Amino acid sequence: MEQEVVFMIKIVQNGNVYELDFRYDPKLIELVKNVPGRRYIPQTKRWEIPVDNLGRFLNEIKGTAYESQVQTYSGEHINENAHVEVTDKIPDEDISDITHYVRAGGHLYPHQIDFLKYMKHRQRNGFILADEMGLGKTLEIINMALYHRDAYHYQHCLIICCVNTAKFSWKEDIETHTNGCETAYILGTRKKRNGGYSYGGGAEKLSDLTTGCMYGDASCSKLPYFLIMNIEALRTREGRVYTIEQQLIEMIQQGQIGMIAIDEIHKNASPKSIQGKRLLNMKKKTGIAAEWVPMTGTPIVNKPTDVYLPLKLIDGHTYKDYWSWCQHFCLYGGYGDHDIIGYRNIPQMKLMLKRNMLRRLKNDVLELPEKTYYTEYVENTPAQCKLYTKVTNELVSDRDEIVHSVNPLVRMLKLRQVNGSPELIDDTISIDKSYLSKNAKLVRVMELIDDIIDRGEKVVVFSNWTAPLKTLYRFIATKYKVCCFTGTMPEESRQKHKTVFLNNPEYKVMLGTIGALGVNHTLTSANNVIFYDDPWNPATKHQAEDRVYRIGTTKSVNIYTVIVKDTIDEVVNNILKNKQDMSSYIVDNGLDIRNNPELFDMLVGHGR
Structure with missing residues (x-):
């Protein structure tokens, strides 16, 4: 039986190009010729392709026998499956001036005490809260918001929920952990005639914000410190104006909203979505006037498209726009070179995250049962x-x-x-x-x-x-x-x-x-x-x-x-x-x- 010939394709980065080293194969050469900017170097008997078109070549060989025969040597760390590192150093801050809030009979766990130290050390510089699911991020944010109200005289903390139903859990947790001393208000809440509450849309939320009163009624109580809304509310518009976004910008600029926590930011907040763009515009228009705290229990470091927005909100990178970010961290291929087929430069992004993120794991900080x-x-x-x-x-x-x-x-x-x-x-x-x-x-x-x-x-x-x-x-x-x-x-x-x-x-x-x-x-x-x-x-x-x-x-x-x-x-x-x-x-x-x-x-x- 004739033994199958195994081709090995070595892809080696050399400055702004990748050199392709493989034995002569007419079929493979035809695929290389489909890559824009490719050229053959007679002296080395190798093909070269521009660094930016590596994704195009990888897409050309996808699904062929060549795909499994590639070895890449690159300073761009192509498709490196890097994991988010946990925070290993907590600042030794004096937190004796911070009041602890927790439900009756409860207590803050050691990792939550460490959160208070980390938060105080950051002062008013926002950060990504990426504690693993189940470690009590909500309670941590509640304590942070109440401390910053006293320390920096914030008038409101806005909680933006990327999962709509989370707003009810936030309201319950805030009122429970403060033992009823704080009221949390879901924007758009309206009283029913027969008792109970309904939850209105963008018009009702906007009315609450503009009147500054609960239930959109100037005769009712003023809006409390904790305000809660779902992220879809940012899509509310009249003509070309996104009305809720505009109102929030004005409140931030006037010092009425000092802190914004975004829960589950990895869901429903893509930089390409309307609500993602609205968040970015709010940040652009208000600068450092408000403190942003994006929250996620599942940061995916090998998916840079999820990391751009939360880092941008906390001034964690200087990339001008999402396009520039993707050009640096994503490999493009497919039809029209518009499909992301891989990622690169992951270590650079890990460093950005490490400087701006608090991340702990349950196995490290809790003694949970099996x-x-x-x-x-x-x-x-x-x-x-x-x-x-x-x-x-x-x-x-x-x-x-x-x-x-x-x-x-x-x-x-x-x-x-x-x-x-x-x-x-x-x-x-x-x-x-x-x-x-x-x-x-x-x-x-x-x-x-x-x-x-x-x-x-x-x-x-x-x-x-x-x-x-x-x-x-x-x-x-x-x-x-x-x-x-x-x-x-x-x-x-x-x-x-x-x-x-x-x-x-x-x-x-x-x-x-x-x-x-x-x-x-x-x-x-x-x-x-x-x-x-x-x-x-x-x-x-x-x-x-x-x-x-x-x-x-x-x-x-x-x-x-x-x-x-x-x-x-x-x-x-x-x-x-x-x-x-x-x-x-x-x-x-x-x-x-x-x-x-x-x-x-x-x-x-x-x-x-």
């Missing part, structure tokens, strides 16, 4: 198997169309629905007594819930979608008292469900969508989590499971993931587990099929 993972495999029922084969064949026949579509994952969703909600694909399946014989995953989840409740423990069940939770509720609610928290529920209703789950021992099951319940909630009354289905990326899953694994956790935590064997479930789970090796597949918090067509074959089972 977290144990369980993978629960099931096999589809005969009805599901038949349906799965049918959907797979349809997808394979439309492969090229799907791969090149704007959002290929939408089409792939059908396979996941077969596994978890087959009735969504086959309308002849009814949710009746016979349904359990047609949904193996649901049966296993119900068995797990039975076991957990028999132990006298509580459980949170997560799904990406509402449909499977509705079905699960119909069966579980006949046996147990169940709470729910999804994006389709009214705000007031789901907050009530959350309160009941946390405080009523008779309610042991919480069903929630990952999008609504997977961030900014503390659910430590439970010590079990079941994932009915995996999210598309590992960071989202980690955030969701840590709702029960944080300060306040006293029991060992069990994380169950239910997977249908030999299906898309197993492929997605493997990608999440091996995120270091599969990082190229995960772009913008999802699986990138368009730039990784082989991923389609893996998901449908033709690439194993």
